[in-house]
Amino acid sequence: QFNRRKPFPRGRVLSIAGSDSGGGAGIQADLKTTTLLGGYGACAITALTAQNTLGVRGIHPAPADFVVEQISAVLEDIGADTLKTGMLFSPEIVSAVADAIRQYTLPAVVDPVMVAKGGATLLEQAAVEAVRERLLPETYLLTPNLPEAETLCGLAVRNVDEMERAAQRLHEMGARHVLVKGGHLEGEALDVLLADGEIHHLRAPRIDTRNTHGTGCTYAAAIATFLAQGLPLGEAVGAGKKFITRAIETAIPLGSGHGPVNHWQAAWD
C-alpha cells in the first residue's frame, strides 16, 4: 500500500549518514527506503565504509566541514521536509550536524548508530558525549536500540519497564520523542514509543533470520519518509514498524554473512 501514494515524489528526506558499500545499510538503505516509499531522498555522506555481509573492513570519515557543505548545498536549493541521521562517527561531525539541524530548524529523526552488528565502531567513544550534549537537544525523534539506549542514558535497559524508563530519561536529556527498539530482547519484537508524554507499544512477531543487516537505518528512514509525507508521528512510527517487519521477513540471503533487509519487497507489499 505504501507505493501507491500519488503524486510522486512526495516528501523530501535529507539523510546524513555513512555509506555502506554492501548496499544494505547506511546511506544506501536510506535512499532505497525513501525512494521506494515514493519520497525524494538526498544525502550528506559522513563516512565511506568498505563492507560486505561479513563486516566492516575500513572506515574513511569525511571532514566535518565537508559534511556541513553537503547539508548546506542540499538545503539551500532542494530543501527537505525531514532530516535523518545515522553513522556520525566523530565528535566533530556530531557537533557540526547538531549545529546544522538547529540552523535549518527541520525535524530530525536521529538513529544513534554506535556499533555495527559485526562489532565495528561507527561512533567513536569520544563522540558519545557530543551526542548527549549537542545532538539530543536538536532531536525530534530518537531511535536507539537497547545497547544504544543504555550507553546514552547510563541505565540498564533489558525489559519493557526499563525501556519505558530509558525513553523518559532520554526525553529529559533533550530528545523531543523517543522510540526504544526492542529487537535485542527475546520473544516478540516490542518497541516503546514515548510521544508527547504518552507511552505506546509497537509489536511484531520475532522473525528467525540471520539476514538483518540495515534494520536500524531502514526503520528510521521509513519513519523519516512518512513524516516528510505529512503523517502524524504515531502513524509514521506504526507504518515504519510494518515496513521494517516486512523488510526483515523478506530479507535477502546475499553473501555468506548477514544479508540485507528487503527494501523493495517491503514497499511493494
Ligand code: PLP
Ligand atoms: N554501516 C553503516 C554505514 C551504517 O550506517 C550502519 C547502520 O547503522 C551499519 C553499517 C550497521 O548495520 P548493521 O548493524 O545493521 O549490520
